[in-house]
Amino acid sequence: MGEEGKKIIITVLGHDRVGIIAAISACLAEKRINILDINQTILQGFFTMVMVCDISARTIEIADLREILNQKGQELELQITVQHEDIFRYMHRI
């Protein structure tokens, strides 16, 4: 459990278009957040992405990152959420 609290999960939902991953990963790189895993599917033009990120070297608070990505989401007409990994662990695993 040494790594606990060092990861966040970013989800992106919306209509597919050019540059979604580029826009988000640019945001993350700027804040020194490392992408560990991306799982992305497109079903009938609907884009779904779940991204696991390491935040141990981050230069920003999670709440501020959430705000920035929210704004980015509005620009790109996507729903972007940022959650701490613990909530998923607690909810789906004992």
Added chain:
Amino acid sequence: MPFNITKDEVLETVRMLQTENLDIRTITMGINIMDCRAGNAEETGQNIYSKIIQHAARLVKVGDDIEKEYGIPIINKRISVTPIAVIADRFTSNELVVIGQYLDKAAADVGVNYIGGFSALVHKGFNRGDSALIEAIPETLTVTSRVCSSVNVATTRAGINMDAVCQMGEIIKKTSELTGDRDGIGCAKLVVFCNAVEDNPFMAGAFHGIGEPECTLNIGVSGPGVILSAVRNHPDISLGHLANIIKNTAFKITRTGEMVGRIASQRLNVPFGIVDLSLAPTPAIGDSVADILESMGLARVGAHGSTAALAMLNDAIKKGGAMASSYVGGLSGAFIPVSEDQGMINAVVAGALTIDKLEAMTCVCSVGLDMIAIPGDTPAETISAIIADEAAIGMINRKTTAVRLIPAPGKKVGDWVEFGGLLGRAPVMRVNENSPSQFIRRKGRIPAPIHSLNN
């Protein structure tokens, strides 16, 4: 440890938080104030004030930080204290109003919206402190805005104190009259209990029981919207299967509360008490227990079958939640308030839901007749009789029951009361107009029930 949660699971959690109103309804810090008693009310009030500030100064900040970091809404931060009546012996009711004002000030200064514990436990009888406190309730709830009051008038082991039941009818009337300019809002902060629990985090009935530690954190989770969506997604399955789905969902909701409780307890350095896994509705659309019952297949809540549907819902929530948390407590179950649940309001307006059916439903739900507006001219004895009926249900069935009625001054059946915010709005409901006054005026005690020959 690698992240091994599937994408579907991630998206399920995100949906619960984003569209189904999953939230932590309250983080309630219970604080023992028995050491705050001094020679006079002023000094006692100051001691209580200092102790609350000392323990709860960081409560709101920590709650807000967790909300920001974890992205889980934490709607309320609250405080409960030892029932004030316990330290009230030899104080007059005027002095207790002063203590109530110190509680209000402490709540305002630490930034919590409610503080519970202006309470007395009188199920077997009154001591002087209890009597003075109960006398002080109407004025205290008028001159304060954050203080919540509760009185326990019955238990399964002691029976029903009908002297207290009789008096509480009058106290509720007086409270509503004193706050008549605000539709009797004082009564929205006053609960009369049977079998009150010591670790309830939900207002208005929260107090820090005398069996509790010096300071503790109790968490109230909610999520009627999450259960509603799970039920709606399975319109055709059998009830046994549906109960399982509700259990699974309740498990997930409760785990969120468990996590927040553990983090908050660690950061505040206060022991984690319990998770109360109640479905607490809010006036928000979709955040309704009535909607769940209707999505189980009732045209309107209040229809025949409502009690059975609620019984299954309540039990499935407990089963799922009990597995999810190391310590479950409080009231734990489904709340069926009227003013705080848009589905309940709609059913009342449509004529489908009456106070009699609500009473029947309280036999199988978590608490009782909650946030129900009744005509302002309802006699005190009738209110006492409604309390007596609820207390009898709790006493015989070994469960907590409660009454939170608002006799709205000047209002008649069909009029509306408006409280705003979490307390919502409610249509004034009809009560049975036949007088129970002779029965209530007999007073005395209804003896504790026998615990065998259960039929």
